[in-house]
Amino acid sequence: MLEIKKGDKVHLPKKHHEAHNICAHLYDLLTEIFHLELYSNLRLTNISLEENSILSQAFSNDKDHVLDILKSHNRNAELEDVLTKHITLSVLSDMLNFIYEAINIAKKGKMSVAYSLLRKPFTDELLILEQILIDKKDFIKRFFHDGEISSYDPSNPKLDKLKIIQSSIKNLNVNLMFNADLIYKLRYDKNTDAGINGLTNKALHIITNRTGYPTEKQNLNFVFSNQEDTKSQWDHFYFAVPLLLMYTTMVVDKIIFEYVEDENKRLVFKNIKRLIASIMLYGKSKNLKSGNLYKTIGKSLATKCHICCNENKFIGADFKLFFYEDIFLCSKCFNPIHFNSETLENFQNALTTSNKFSN
C-alpha cells in the first residue's frame, strides 16, 4: 500500500503525509484504467467488415499482423485507434511501475533511488503521451508509418518540449491548474537543480559536471546526504511529484476518455478529485483560501438528498471524504448522494470554460 494510514510508522515527516497520500490516490486514478470495466473499450477496437470483402479475407488469414492488414488496406482511422490505445496503455503501465516505486521509496527516505526512478516516467514517457494528446495522427505517422526512432525519441533535442507542454495544457482545457513554464522547468531545465532533470542526473551519476547541477568539490552526489539534505529533498519531492502526477492523470484521461462510454460521468468525478487535490496541495498559500475554494465548488455541486430531501452544500470535509473514499454523504441522513447529470455537466462546464473556481 502506498497510502500512509493513521498509526503507520514511517520515516517521512508528518508534514508530507498529506502530499504523499494525495500522490497515492492520484496514482490510483491511473491504475483504475487497468481494472475497471468502464475502460474495457481501451483493450478492443471494433472494425466493421463487409462480408467477403478483401479486408475480411485478409483478416481470416491469421498469418498477417492486424496492424499490417489495416495499413495495407488504408484503414488509417482504425489503425490510429488501435495504436493510440495500445501505445497509451503500454507506456502508462510502464510509467506506473516506476512511479509506484519512486513514491514508495521516498516514504522511506531513500531519495537517490526515488529521484532516479522519476526520470523515465516524467521526462521521457509523459512526453510521448503529450504528443499523442496533441496530435495522435502525427505521432502515429512518426512512430508507425515512418518508424524512424529519432523522430519520436523523447531525448531528441529537436523536439520542442516547452511547446509540447504548452499545447498539451491548451488541449486539457482546464483553467488555472497548470503552468507550462513550471512543468517544463521541473522536467527539463538543465540549468538548475530545482527540477528533476538535475536531481535525477545527480541521483544516477556519482559525479556531474554540468553547470546547472555540478558536484561540489570534495563531494560525491547524494551519497553523503545527511538528515538535513534528506529533509530538503523531501520538500522538493513532495512539491514536484504531486503536481507532475496530477498533470499526468489529466493527459492520460484526455486521451482515453475519447474511447470510453462514460455513462456515469466518471471523468467529472475524476476532475473533482483533481481539483480537491490541488486545493489540498496549494490552497494553503496566503493568496488562496481553501475554505473559500471549497465553498465555491460546494455551491456548484449543491444537491438535494433523494432520501431526506436535505439541501446539501458540501464543505471541505465532504470533499476530503470524497477524495479519499470516493463518496459524498448527505450531511443530515448520511446516505450516499446521487448527483444528477445536469449538476455534473454544469460543474464540468465551470471547470473548463470559466474562471469560476479561481477564487
Ligand SMILES: [Zn+2]
Ligand atoms: Zn439525506
